[in-house]
Amino acid sequence: MPKMKTKSAVKKRFRLTGSGKVRANVAHKRHMLTAKPQQMKRQARGTMILKDCDAGIVLGFMPYAKA
Structure with missing residues (x-):
């Protein structure tokens, strides 16, 4: 399997x-x-800390985040 990419906008x-x-x-x-x-x-x-519903969307773009 190839590596998954993190969205550049999200990591910024x-x-x-x-x-x-x-x-x-x-x-x-x-x-x-x-x-x-x-x-x-x-x-x-x-x-600020994002709400859980918004944080789930963001974490979907960060496949290697340790959440």
Whole structure:
């Protein structure tokens, strides 16, 4: 069997925590920040843990992830 490939977009945008959950960046922080509320920008700092339904989709594109 040939090796399965990991999606390039997924390996750039997501990574796994030690317990196997999927960590992602928070959206809507790139441009036009003056039009967004301060609370929204504050809560979008750092990263977030994906919900299980979304994490399953992402893990499907990472065949060798230790989840």
